[in-house]
Amino acid sequence: MNAAGPLRRARAGLPGLIVLVALAAGLAALVIVAAGGHPPASQAQQVQQIAAGLHCPICKDLSVADSPAPLAQQMRQEIARKLRAGESADQIRARFVAAYGDSVLMSPPRQGVAGAVYYLPWLILAAGLITAFALLRRWLRAPPPGPLQTSPQQASPQTGPPQTGPPQAGPPRASPRTGPPQAGPPQAGPPRASPRTGPPQAGPPAGPPQADPPQLSAAQRRAVARALARLRAEEPG
Amino acid sequence: MRRWIPRRRAGLLAGVVAGVAVVVVLLMTALGRDPSVIASPLVGRAAPNFTLPQLDGPPVTLAKLRGQVVVVNFWASWCAECQTEQAALDQTWRQFQDSGVVVIGINFEDSTGAARGYVRADDVRYPVVEDADSRTALAYGLRGVPETFVVNQSGRIVNRVIGPVDAATLATEINSMLATSAQ
Numbered sequence: 001m002n003a004a005g006p007l008r009r010a011r012a013g014l015p016g017l018i019v020l021v022a023l024a025a026g027l028a029a030l031v032i033v034a035a036g037g038h039p040p041a042s043q044a045q046q047v048q049q050i051a052a053g054l055h056c057p058i059c060k061d062l063s064v065a066d067s068p069a070p071l072a073q074q075m076r077q078e079i080a081r082k083l084r085a086g087e088s089a090d091q092i093r094a095r096f097v098a099a100y101g102d103s104v105l106m107s108p109p110r111q112g113v114a115g116a117v118y119y120l121p122w123l124i125l126a127a128g129l130i131t132a133f134a135l136l137r138r139w140l141r142a143p144p145p146g147p148l149q150t151s152p153q154q155a156s157p158q159t160g161p162p163q164t165g166p167p168q169a170g171p172p173r174a175s176p177r178t179g180p181p182q183a184g185p186p187q188a189g190p191p192r193a194s195p196r197t198g199p200p201q202a203g204p205p206a207g208p209p210q211a212d213p214p215q216l217s218a219a220q221r222r223a224v225a226r227a228l229a230r231l232r233a234e235e236p237g
Numbered sequence: 238m239r240r241w242i243p244r245r246r247a248g249l250l251a252g253v254v255a256g257v258a259v260v261v262v263l264l265m266t267a268l269g270r271d272p273s274v275i276a277s278p279l280v281g282r283a284a285p286n287f288t289l290p291q292l293d294g295p296p297v298t299l300a301k302l303r304g305q306v307v308v309v310n311f312w313a314s315w316c317a318e319c320q321t322e323q324a325a326l327d328q329t330w331r332q333f334q335d336s337g338v339v340v341i342g343i344n345f346e347d348s349t350g351a352a353r354g355y356v357r358a359d360d361v362r363y364p365v366v367e368d369a370d371s372r373t374a375l376a377y378g379l380r381g382v383p384e385t386f387v388v389n390q391s392g393r394i395v396n397r398v399i400g401p402v403d404a405a406t407l408a409t410e411i412n413s414m415l416a417t418s419a420q
Contacts, residue, residue: 057380070346071379074371099285099378101278 047079050089053106054096063106277378277397284309284388285376289343289366292353297341297366300392306333306414307388308340308407311374313347314355316382322401323359329407330363338411343368345382389414 051065056072064072064079075096082092096104108114216224279285284307288298299307310326312319330340340363344352349367356365368374377386380399387396387410396410 057378071371071374074346075375077370078372078375096375098278099376100380101276101378104378 043080043083046083046089047076050079050083050092051076053093055104055106057100057104277394279378279386279394280397282394283392284386284394285373287343287368287373287376289368289373292344292349292356292365292367294364297364299341299388302339303392304337304390306338306390306411308338308411309343309377309386309388310340310402311343311345311368311377311379311382311384313345313382314351315347318401319383320359322383322385322403323361325402325404325407327360327362328404329411332404332408333411334363336411336415338415339364341366343373345374345379346371387411387414390418 048065051072052063054064054075056062056064056067056069056075058069058071059067062069062072064075079092082095087095093105097109102109102114108117110118284299286298286300288296290296299309308326308329310322326340326342329338334340342356342361342363342365344365344367347367352365352367355361371379377384383401385398385402386394387398387407389395395414398406
């Protein structure tokens, strides 16, 4: 066994590993930033932090921390009083929400319909990633386009239009657009599973050697078996 | 039979249509609302209690007025609209004070001298109290003056009026509450 093989494979996988580590580090940094960091040390900083999260009720787009309005000043004093009384930041915010409603919060609440603004971007991101992954997988699995394989049988009008679309790895389609293969002459060998492979008995191969037959799923195998059974039933004699 | 839309495309199309429908419904809901009208979460809930010093008289405690309809009006001497509604509040007080209805004026962000001058000049007869640190105003979710809260006999806020009140509306509401309690 050659020891250079694993080493070469490890080297080949290194860029992917670096990208993965970088993504993980970025995600961890995002989570840390979103968690909010350390609590403020002094009460004044706590007041500032709570006030920054509250909307000044008589201002346009100003927080209680930033507003010079007398009502905002009173709100800051009230926050300080409540902190001295031992209330937590959440309790103080809850008091203001009880009086003013959710609109007093600078950021929408995480509960209810408004909470969708927090979860929707992640859902959309997840859906996008899944779609991108599925598309990438399909592109990677699709064989490179080869020369179009035609045979007199395929070209005949009885068998439907020739297959000019992308190669199909799935079961034979029942759609009349492609035409069932039983319209051709009786075949001695097993019918083809896919039009892409072409009939084996149609003379010398017209194109390059065929790739390995596609791996079929259980559902696809069942569909092929049904098509075979149908073909045999319709064979004359 | 040939399908009108291929199955795979039909799923994608249905997803796109559903997404567009959700966005349209959200936009229609949001655009149909007046952004300047903000519902008070306090309506239907217990009115925050307060004990505040009267300008001329003993302190007033809301909880002690349980069983009576209370009209709580936030005002200030510098507020022009408060002058507009003063006549309506005076009329309500005169009309219902013998029926167990109390009108309380809460002075907001004002000086005691200016408030006294206003009360004297307008001959305000109902109790007027001072909310020096605005704690009561904050507890009521005040956004400005004038604002009026109507509290029923069981201490719940049944209405909140932003801006000047009118005597007819107040009378209708008070009569309705008095009739309910009489039954």
